[in-house]
Amino acid sequence: MVPMRRWMNVFRSPLGLAATALTAVVLVLAVVAPILWTDDADATDTSNILAGPSGDHWAGTDNLGRDIFFRTLVATRLSVELALAATVIAVVAGLLLGTAAFLLGRRLGRVVTASINIAVAFPGILLALFFAVIFGVGATGAVLAIGLAGAPGFGRLTQTLVAGIESRDYIAAARVAGVGRVRILFRHVLPNIAEPLVVNTTISAGGALLAFAGLSFLGLGVQQPQYDWGRLLFDGISSIYVNPASALAPGTAVLLAGLAFNLFGESVAKALGVSVVGRLPVLPAMAATLDEDEAQVAATGHAAGELVLDVRDLEVTFPGPGGPVRPVRGVTFAVRRGEAVGVVGESGSGKSLTALAVSRLVGDPGRVDAARLELLGTDLRAGDDKAQRQFLGTSLAMVFQDPMTSFNPTQRMGRQLAEVATHHQGMDRRSALARAVDRLRAVRITEPERRAHQYPHEFSGGMRQRAMIGMGLMGSPALIIADEPTTALDVTVQQQVLDLLASIRAADDVALVLISHDVTVVGEVCDRVMVMYAGRIVEDLPAADLATGARHPYTRALVAAVPDMDTDLDAPLATIPGRPVDPSEVPAGCAYAARCPLASARCTTEEPALVTDGAGRRVACWHAGEAIDLVVPAPREEVEAS
């Protein structure tokens, strides 16, 4: 099972392995030690009272002449038992408290939440002392005290986790299906928060162990004739000048056991936390296919010197558990001054990564390789130095899908825009702010002076997206890369943003790369459209030809799959069978072959090269332009053109 494999990750790190071993030793000792050594621990050696360490008594003896080393070993069971009992109380009480808000509904839940908040604010040790007084001095009182003192913290954790799961749609779906709250709690909520809870339980067991030792040491815990580590420590301290080992032995035991539980919990947390990588399927290493020879590259290079962006053989690679994964596999394209190029493809096609690679935003552990990567003739492959950042900051503007996460919520909009100018252009704050206001006006934000003093949350989604574009315009960009800039916006607002991009482009001759999964949006705004599939460009054609002149079966299927206002209502929509290619499992041959109605034997073995025709259009398909059912056949002259 998958969760099992995730738990196995604990043993991968040396620390995790050591912590696991240590925890196991402690637990085994807790079981075995009293069986084996109780007699040794209770035997009184009256000739050897308060003796120092010797061959017979490794850690010396106490005031009755009992062997402290064996007593420490035997005390493992009681110490661990008490700690675990306290942990169980803390977890159970915490779970009851934490889930009460979910079960009781809104009004009563609020009361529970408030009481947890108050209880959490109490210092734990004070609470423990308080309970110790109420329940009386002794092991039972101490267990209850430590357990209940830990409950509010656990309750708070549970409550937070439950609240996170509660907002998921599958909880709503279960409620709509008529499933009761208790059942939802056990079927949907608890299993999904189990991992962090288990991890925290382990850690708090370590904490309980230490707290116990503390209470016993203060004389509030275990009483004679029973003994745990804290009690031994308490007894040992009084004779520390006679025999230091009598305090050191139980002290070391507390330290080791506490460390064991805490480190074990931490390693489990770490192992589960990084498990996303570990869960990727294991794949065969992939051989890079370099199919575009120099001649073709030259042909697509648009000999004109007006190139804003020139990208050749761009590859983005991430390390995977089964070898490197390459979501972008040799992308070559160029963008001229003032040109609008659309990039379309499904999620996972590598279109966003291509954009990030161009703007040098692919972070570790990703690696970007390219035969050429030039913006305005400047090689971007060079190191990440200040000059390059400044160059990118002023000549390239990025617009992301979610404008809310692109802004710092705690800073005023004007200041965030101005920062670009003070940072990259060395403007003073006053003139930078003036420029910010001017740019906000340029992106048609009304009352820009007032708006500049507002925070991001005071802007609507469309306004934030326009402000984001305005931020890109703080410099004098030659290229705007917009990654799904309108996907999060409503249709009417989408239109405003697209119009804005178009007008900026027209006014300043700025080139635009518009990335979208929506063919219609791209077709409306762009001059040229590049279609990406499985990390490669499979077709590059004028936007005007999208509807009727596309030659790649994938492009044609994409266009046909989107209903527009003229779609025939009596026919089913064209669909693309199968699912997109996982970047870690790119098949041999044409990646689209498995979903393609035209696929032949050749398609599954030989990857078609991206071939350029006389008009500068490119397509990578062995059957480009051939007739397909369901999709309009391309006009004849285009078939010949390939």
Next chain:
Amino acid sequence: MSDLRFEDVTVEYGATRAVDGVSLTVPAGEVVGLVGESGSGKSTLARAAVGLAPVAGGRITLAGAPVPSRGRHRPLQMVFQDPYSSLDPRMSIGESIAEAIPPGSSRAARKAEVERLLELVHLDPARAGARPSELSGGQRQRVALARALAGRPAVVIADEITSALDVSIQGAVLNLVRELQRELGLSMLFISHNLAVVRYVATHVAVMRDGRIVEEGPTAEVLARPDHDYTRELLAAVPGRHHETRSPR
């Protein structure tokens, strides 16, 4: 007939009125499209119908009686926007669907029903044991549809069910919606901000803005001759409308 009727429904969150006196009918066996921008109250209206949002005024009835929001039988089911959040990642898709089947049937009967439902939404019944993480977004959305159908609903509310999907997958889900409507005579309230999508699946359409319905009628009529300025604005914003060169096939 089991019409779903909203009568003067109002939903308030604190001081804000998300839905303001909406009256709308989903006739039996029809698909009614509900369009509007985010914040127009369309999703809140849907959530109110299934008891996920509190109704402050008016009433919601199904076949003349109030929609039950307690107990196991829920004649109103909902499909959510995000197929990545609407399925429990810990449960197999078969378990998720089985959970929505009204209780009282035997284990074998439930299993058979899950298989039938998976077949209905064109998923291989052998995959009932698969986890949601093994499925694509479109496949998950089909599972969500199957789960909604498992409750044997009179009406299904679909809240932006295709907007989180890739366009290549959206088509398949829309085809499925139309097919289910035709074959099962399913009534549906289909919420979307995409007019082209609503045009394709809905016979009637209602346009919502600021918590109110500003226009409603047969889809073809509303889209061809919109009465309200806002509807015209929405129509003008549909991408692809400016390229009149796009030839109809």
